[in-house]
Amino acid sequence: MASILIIDDEDSYYDLCTRYLPEHNYLTPARNFREVMEVLRSHAKSIDLVLLDVHFDIPEAELLPVDKTELIARYGRKRALERLRRSQGLRILDGIRRAYPDLRTIVMTSREDLPLEADAQRLHAEDYTYLHDEEYLDARSLKLLIDGVLAQRREDPEAGEGPFFWGGTPRMQQLRRRLTIIARGRLPIIIQGATGTGKSLVAREYIHPHSGRAGPFVAVDLSTIPTDLMAAHLFGVTKGAYTGATSTREGVLEQADNGTLFLDEIGNLSLELQKSLLLLLQDGRYRAVGSVKEKVADIKLVVATNENLASLVRAGRFREDLYMRLNxxxxxxxxxxxxxxDDFMQLLTFFIRRVADEAYNRDLLLRYAQQRSLQISEGEAVPVTIGRSVPAQVNPGRIHLLLHPNSFNQLREFSWPGNFRQFEMTLSNILTFTLVELVERAEQIEPEAIGQNVRADVVPIPAKVVIELLRPMAELHRDTESDEEEGQDPRRVQVEVVEGSTLNAVSCAVERQYLETLYIRLGGELSALAEVLLGDATAGRKVQIRMNQLGIKLRSLKRRRAGGL
Ligand SMILES: Nc1ncnc2c1ncn2[C@@H]1O[C@H](COP(=O)(O)OP(=O)(O)OP(=O)(O)O)[C@@H](O)[C@H]1O
Ligand SMILES: [Mg+2]
Known part of the structure; x- marks a missing residue:
C-alpha cells in the first residue's frame, strides 16, 4: 500500500483510483498550488507518489504564476488565462520541484492535444500518461504506471533497498521487467555475462525472491567441484555406490526441492552429467549415484555462464538438446x-554507499566525523554522497565526497574488465586511501586547527589516489593483451622495469604471471591451485576470484593449456 496525493481540480481521478485501485491510501486531493504546498508541508515525507493532472479549470486568482501581467500584456487576458489553465499542472510541478526535488510524480491528462513528453522530462516527472476517459482502460494503465514507479522506488539506491542495483536506464528497467516475468514461470533461466557482472547476485537476490517458491536457494559453482565428484554432489549418493561412499548423502537437488537451484559456470558440466540434467528437466526425475530408486525434484533451475553457451554447443562441448531445454x-x-x-553517476553513488559501510571504511568515516565534530551517530551507516561539485548547503549529518571532474571521467571511461567486482574494490580503496590520509594527519596536528576547514562535510578525493589505483589495472590489462605471444620460459615470471611504475603495479604483474603459470602447470584445476597456495583444496573459488580481480582470463588460459604450453 502506498500513500498517494492526487492533484486535480475535479474528482474524476480520485474517484477512479479509489474505486479501481483501492489497495492504496489516497490523501484528500489538492485543487491548486496553494493547497498542494499546504499538504506537502505536513505530509511530504510520508507521500510515496503524486498523481498530477495538467489542465486546471480554476479561478484566475488560484492560477500560477501569481503575477500574470506580462502574459496578459502579451496575449490578452482571455487567451493568457486559457494558456495558463491548459498547462497549470506543469507550473505546479515546477513549483513542487523547487521545494521537493525528490517527490515522485506521474503527470496525466485525458486531453490528447497537450504535448507532455518534453515538459514531463524537463521537470523530472517519473512518468506521464494520456488517459482515455474509459474507466477500465484508464484504471489499468494507471495501475501499471503506479506499480512501475513504486517498484523503482523500492530499488532506488536512495531508499537503500535491494542489493542488486538496476538503475533507471530503459535498458536495465526492461531487463528487470523481463526477469520478473521469467522468474515466476516454471522454465529454466540462463544468465550470461562477463565476470563480475552480477550473475550470482541477480540469481540469489532477485530471481529467487521473485520466483514465489517457498523452498531454499541453493547455489553450486561447477567450476570448483572436481569432475569425479560432481554427480554425487548434484544427485546425491547411496552408501557403497563406490569405494569411499561410506554413507548415503543427499545431493543439492534434494536440498533445493521446492526452491531454486543455481548452477554457476554450467559450461563445466561433463557431457555425461549434461545427459542426466536433461532427463531431470524432461520429467522431473533423477537417481542418486548407485541407486535404482527414482526421486522427484521440483526445482526452478537457473544456470549462469561467462562463456557463450551457443558457441559451446557449436564446439561440441555442450549438448544441443540440453541447451534447448534450458530455454x-x-x-x-x-x-x-x-x-x-549512461547511468555511471548513480552506479557510483550506489557503490560508494556500499563500500562506506565496510567495517574499515566506516571506522575511518566515523573517526573523520568525530575529529571535525560532524553530527554522525556511531552505530548507524554513515550517510555519504559523491559528486563532481560542492553541494550548496552544509549538511552536518552526512559526508560528501568530492570527485575531481577528471577523476570522474577516468573512472567512467575505464574498461573495467572485472566489472562491478573490480569497481567495488577500487572504490573501497579510493575511500580508504583518501580518509586514512585525512584522519591520520588530523591526529598529528592540534585539534583546534581542524575545525578551521570551512566545509568539514566535504571530503575531496585527491586526483592522485584515483590515478594510482587505476594505473596498475590498466597496465595489467595491456599485459593480458600482449601476453598471448610465445617464446617465454613458462616457468619464469618477468617484470619489465618501467620508471614511474608503482610497486603495486609490479606486484600485481608478478602475481598474475605466477598464478597463470601455476594454473597451466596444474592442469587447469582450481582446487589444485588452492591446495598449493592456501593449503585448502576447497578454496578454489577464492583463487578464482583473485584471478578475476587480476584480470586473468581463464578461457584464454585454457586455450593455451590445450595448445600444449
Ligand atoms: N547490479 C549490481 N548491483 C549491485 N552489486 C553488484 C551488481 N553487479 C555486481 N555486483 C557486485 O559485484 C560483485 C560480483 O558480482 P557476482 O559475483 O554476482 O558476479 P558474477 O557475474 O557472478 O561473476 P563471476 O562470473 O566471476 O562469478 C559482487 O560483489 C556483487 O555484489
Ligand atoms: Mg558468479
Missing amino acids: PATAVTLPGLAQRR
Whole structure:
C-alpha cells in the first residue's frame, strides 16, 4: 500500500483510483498550488507518489504564476488565462520541484492535444500518461504506471533497498521487467555475462525472491567441484555406490526441492552429467549415484555462464538438446560496467554507499566525523554522497565526497574488465586511501586547527589516489593483451622495469604471471591451485576470484593449456 496525493481540480481521478485501485491510501486531493504546498508541508515525507493532472479549470486568482501581467500584456487576458489553465499542472510541478526535488510524480491528462513528453522530462516527472476517459482502460494503465514507479522506488539506491542495483536506464528497467516475468514461470533461466557482472547476485537476490517458491536457494559453482565428484554432489549418493561412499548423502537437488537451484559456470558440466540434467528437466526425475530408486525434484533451475553457451554447443562441448531445454529464447545477458556509462553517476553513488559501510571504511568515516565534530551517530551507516561539485548547503549529518571532474571521467571511461567486482574494490580503496590520509594527519596536528576547514562535510578525493589505483589495472590489462605471444620460459615470471611504475603495479604483474603459470602447470584445476597456495583444496573459488580481480582470463588460459604450453 502506498500513500498517494492526487492533484486535480475535479474528482474524476480520485474517484477512479479509489474505486479501481483501492489497495492504496489516497490523501484528500489538492485543487491548486496553494493547497498542494499546504499538504506537502505536513505530509511530504510520508507521500510515496503524486498523481498530477495538467489542465486546471480554476479561478484566475488560484492560477500560477501569481503575477500574470506580462502574459496578459502579451496575449490578452482571455487567451493568457486559457494558456495558463491548459498547462497549470506543469507550473505546479515546477513549483513542487523547487521545494521537493525528490517527490515522485506521474503527470496525466485525458486531453490528447497537450504535448507532455518534453515538459514531463524537463521537470523530472517519473512518468506521464494520456488517459482515455474509459474507466477500465484508464484504471489499468494507471495501475501499471503506479506499480512501475513504486517498484523503482523500492530499488532506488536512495531508499537503500535491494542489493542488486538496476538503475533507471530503459535498458536495465526492461531487463528487470523481463526477469520478473521469467522468474515466476516454471522454465529454466540462463544468465550470461562477463565476470563480475552480477550473475550470482541477480540469481540469489532477485530471481529467487521473485520466483514465489517457498523452498531454499541453493547455489553450486561447477567450476570448483572436481569432475569425479560432481554427480554425487548434484544427485546425491547411496552408501557403497563406490569405494569411499561410506554413507548415503543427499545431493543439492534434494536440498533445493521446492526452491531454486543455481548452477554457476554450467559450461563445466561433463557431457555425461549434461545427459542426466536433461532427463531431470524432461520429467522431473533423477537417481542418486548407485541407486535404482527414482526421486522427484521440483526445482526452478537457473544456470549462469561467462562463456557463450551457443558457441559451446557449436564446439561440441555442450549438448544441443540440453541447451534447448534450458530455454535459450529467454536467456538474459547482464551488461558489463563499460556498457553502463549512461547511468555511471548513480552506479557510483550506489557503490560508494556500499563500500562506506565496510567495517574499515566506516571506522575511518566515523573517526573523520568525530575529529571535525560532524553530527554522525556511531552505530548507524554513515550517510555519504559523491559528486563532481560542492553541494550548496552544509549538511552536518552526512559526508560528501568530492570527485575531481577528471577523476570522474577516468573512472567512467575505464574498461573495467572485472566489472562491478573490480569497481567495488577500487572504490573501497579510493575511500580508504583518501580518509586514512585525512584522519591520520588530523591526529598529528592540534585539534583546534581542524575545525578551521570551512566545509568539514566535504571530503575531496585527491586526483592522485584515483590515478594510482587505476594505473596498475590498466597496465595489467595491456599485459593480458600482449601476453598471448610465445617464446617465454613458462616457468619464469618477468617484470619489465618501467620508471614511474608503482610497486603495486609490479606486484600485481608478478602475481598474475605466477598464478597463470601455476594454473597451466596444474592442469587447469582450481582446487589444485588452492591446495598449493592456501593449503585448502576447497578454496578454489577464492583463487578464482583473485584471478578475476587480476584480470586473468581463464578461457584464454585454457586455450593455451590445450595448445600444449
Ligand atoms: N547490479 C549490481 N548491483 C549491485 N552489486 C553488484 C551488481 N553487479 C555486481 N555486483 C557486485 O559485484 C560483485 C560480483 O558480482 P557476482 O559475483 O554476482 O558476479 P558474477 O557475474 O557472478 O561473476 P563471476 O562470473 O566471476 O562469478 C559482487 O560483489 C556483487 O555484489
Ligand atoms: Mg558468479
